[in-house]
Amino acid sequence: MAETLNAAQQPPLGQAGERAERLWTRSMIALMVVLLGVIVFTSAHWGLHPPSRVETIDSTSLHQGGEFSEANLGTLIAPDGSAVVRVVAQQYAFMPSCVLVPTGVPITMRLASADVVHGFLVQGTNVNAMVVPGYVTTVRTTFSEPGERLMPCHEFCGVGHQAMWAHVRVVNGAQFPFEDAKAKAVSCAG
Amino acid sequence: MLASRRLVLAHFWLAFATFAGSIVLGAWQMWARSPLHEGPVDAELYYRSVTAHGTALAYVFPTLIAMGFGYAVCVSALDRTLRGERFAWAGFVIVLVGALMSLLAVAAGNSSVLYTFYPPLTGSPFYYLGIVLAVVGSWFWAALMVYNMRAWKQEHPGERVPLVVFGTVANALLWVWTSVGAAVELLLLILPLAFGWSATIDAGLSRTLFSWTLHAIVYFWLLPAYVAFYTLVPRAAGGRLYSDRMGRVAFVAFLVLAMPIGIHHLFADPHIGAGFKFLHTVFTAGVAIPTLLTVGGLTVSLEIAGRLRGGRGMFGWIRVLPWDRPIMLATGLSLVMLGLGGAGGLINMSYTLDQTIHNTQWITGHFHLIFAGSVVIMYFAIAYELWPHLTGHPLRSAKLACLQLWLWFIGMLVVTLPWHVVGLMGQPRRMAYYDWSDPGLVGQGPLVSASALGGFVLLLSAVLLIVILARSQSGEKVETGELKYARALDDAAPLPRALNSLGVWAGLMIALTVVNYGFPIAQSFFLQHNNVPAQAVSRAP
Numbered sequence: 253m254a255e256t257l258n259a260a261q262q263p264p265l266g267q268a269g270e271r272a273e274r275l276w277t278r279s280m281i282a283l284m285v286v287l288l289g290v291i292v293f294t295s296a297h298w299g300l301h302p303p304s305r306v307e308t309i310d311s312t313s314l315h316q317g318g319e320f321s322e323a324n325l326g327t328l329i330a331p332d333g334s335a336v337v338r339v340v341a342q343q344y345a346f347m348p349s350c351v352l353v354p355t356g357v358p359i360t361m362r363l364a365s366a367d368v369v370h371g372f373l374v375q376g377t378n379v380n381a382m383v384v385p386g387y388v389t390t391v392r393t394t395f396s397e398p399g400e401r402l403m404p405c406h407e408f409c410g411v412g413h414q415a416m417w418a419h420v421r422v423v424n425g426a427q428f429p430f431e432d433a434k435a436k437a438v439s440c441a442g
Numbered sequence: 443m444l445a446s447r448r449l450v451l452a453h454f455w456l457a458f459a460t461f462a463g464s465i466v467l468g469a470w471q472m473w474a475r476s477p478l479h480e481g482p483v484d485a486e487l488y489y490r491s492v493t494a495h496g497t498a499l500a501y502v503f504p505t506l507i508a509m510g511f512g513y514a515v516c517v518s519a520l521d522r523t524l525r526g527e528r529f530a531w532a533g534f535v536i537v538l539v540g541a542l543m544s545l546l547a548v549a550a551g552n553s554s555v556l557y558t559f560y561p562p563l564t565g566s567p568f569y570y571l572g573i574v575l576a577v578v579g580s581w582f583w584a585a586l587m588v589y590n591m592r593a594w595k596q597e598h599p600g601e602r603v604p605l606v607v608f609g610t611v612a613n614a615l616l617w618v619w620t621s622v623g624a625a626v627e628l629l630l631l632i633l634p635l636a637f638g639w640s641a642t643i644d645a646g647l648s649r650t651l652f653s654w655t656l657h658a659i660v661y662f663w664l665l666p667a668y669v670a671f672y673t674l675v676p677r678a679a680g681g682r683l684y685s686d687r688m689g690r691v692a693f694v695a696f697l698v699l700a701m702p703i704g705i706h707h708l709f710a711d712p713h714i715g716a717g718f719k720f721l722h723t724v725f726t727a728g729v730a731i732p733t734l735l736t737v738g739g740l741t742v743s744l745e746i747a748g749r750l751r752g753g754r755g756m757f758g759w760i761r762v763l764p765w766d767r768p769i770m771l772a773t774g775l776s777l778v779m780l781g782l783g784g785a786g787g788l789i790n791m792s793y794t795l796d797q798t799i800h801n802t803q804w805i806t807g808h809f810h811l812i813f814a815g816s817v818v819i820m821y822f823a824i825a826y827e828l829w830p831h832l833t834g835h836p837l838r839s840a841k842l843a844c845l846q847l848w849l850w851f852i853g854m855l856v857v858t859l860p861w862h863v864v865g866l867m868g869q870p871r872r873m874a875y876y877d878w879s880d881p882g883l884v885g886q887g888p889l890v891s892a893s894a895l896g897g898f899v900l901l902l903s904a905v906l907l908i909v910i911l912a913r914s915q916s917g918e919k920v921e922t923g924e925l926k927y928a929r930a931l932d933d934a935a936p937l938p939r940a941l942n943s944l945g946v947w948a949g950l951m952i953a954l955t956v957v958n959y960g961f962p963i964a965q966s967f968f969l970q971h972n973n974v975p976a977q978a979v980s981r982a983p
Contacts, residue, residue, distance in 0.1 A: 269931070272742075273685055280734040284727040291723060291792050300794040302709045304716035310971040343977075368563050368977050369645055371710070371801050375868035375882060378797040381710045384645050385562065385974040389712040402882035406801040406870035408556050410563060410979055411486045414873040 453510030496557030533582025540575025623654025681747025804865025856896030
């Protein structure tokens, strides 16, 4: 036991010990530097950035007109051919509750909250962000596969939080009403 | 037996009583939201339970363990009596009153805002006031830790502060500074809103302030376990600590780097710029280093013990370690969970990878594995190690204690590994129930059911813990001698002055916090429309 350690049993520390200690420390620092390098490379290479625009909006008057008025909610095709999806999150639903988007088109999702903090993710994708009242969340993505995906609220927003699910319906370009969507926002909500 | 033993016992018993109650809630929650539960549960009751579970296990349980262990360290490693014991009791009573006030407010049903508060949701002011009181009570402890170390240093000029005290006081300083973020959020933003004195709140600013507390609080929970790794475990294994100096470097690194990294919790938030998000990624990578140093130092210390016990070969030293001692077993199990959880943590802290798992059940899996797994299992081990010194009776029994630790380990893996998997499938956290018939959730139900069974294993383990501790309060007497800590191989080597005091490091901690948090906080004062009205959580849906 510890008390009976004597000089003969004492493992060498001295310079060899210090060298080992230094080697371990340097290796661990190098490991973290490599990991950071991977993060920097992937972020720059694929343009991966979290939503960080620090853009504010009056959350109490979303419905009174402006970007997030009812007629603007859903998917609009911009003159450059890309799509803009606008969604309002409020206790306990997303509007529209079914988002319709085409495959292969660059999409900008813009979300605002009318009341408390919400979050959203689109299952099976990297679309994942918070929606904080007073701020606009902007996420860019492109859907490659058609299909029906779930879009739950992922931040506790009150006692009805578990009911807050929307859908994202990704359709092949040919099935998407591009012409309608140039004039007014479209969605698949009933 | 230890001086101040009644004080230490009071802290541990209140901690474990809070813990046991919270585990009952946790097991119920897991069952209620799984396919094993027929039909949807009462959602309001579910969120009430989640709020109580989180509040008790984040603000009360680990705080009391850190306090109780800190007092035990002071009386065993410094003077033989605690200076200011009356203040220590006052702190204990304040924590108790605060905990009761908060939990009663939650039980009343109008404060189901979860322990992370989420303004502009608002609950009863008593809920928030209770948490403020619990934190203020723990500040008494932090002040006493600093005071006792300073007094000892004045009486022992030139001597090295024992590593166990150095680590404990570093943790006390870290806790006081990290709790300032949530304290400011509660006192200046949320309480005025809950009382109706102010009409609006910047939800973004609240989240920033909470993140100030939210990450370093995890290190406050973790450090008592690390203190045990450095000072109790090598001795229990029958060896020496490899490097006392490495331990000090790790503790000061935690003190400096645990604070300026909390914005990695806000990667997906719209109100923080990309630059600060990346900066906090870099510092989070930095705080992984003292953990990696600790794992390295601990492994070498255990190898020394194993070889002294006659272990041969590359791995033969592992087998001969005294695995029948609860603290040895707990350390092994803790390291497995720390390895798995730490790897998950490196994904969470990544500026890019976070998008895949942000706010999914993966996160719940991660922090349960790290905190409830690798840290709390060491709390059990610390209690088992201290108990004979506190009660004067032997542990009844070490065998039962090892069974309890195994159950906790198995239960925790069964709970958290499926959570990681369903998180990758995109399951959102904190939902009272799911529509398991939805085609989008196919494949998740069986995993959630499996993890719910793990919850009951954890409940069994918690009950066993209470039984063991209660049984070891009576029966035959044992003469325990003094509580001693591991000696280090480099005990006689010269120590730089900077590694024998914490003042400079605490200054650096504050400076880095100001640099990394100054602008994200200050921006709130020149943005427009960022203040939004309160929403009472008790309002019907």
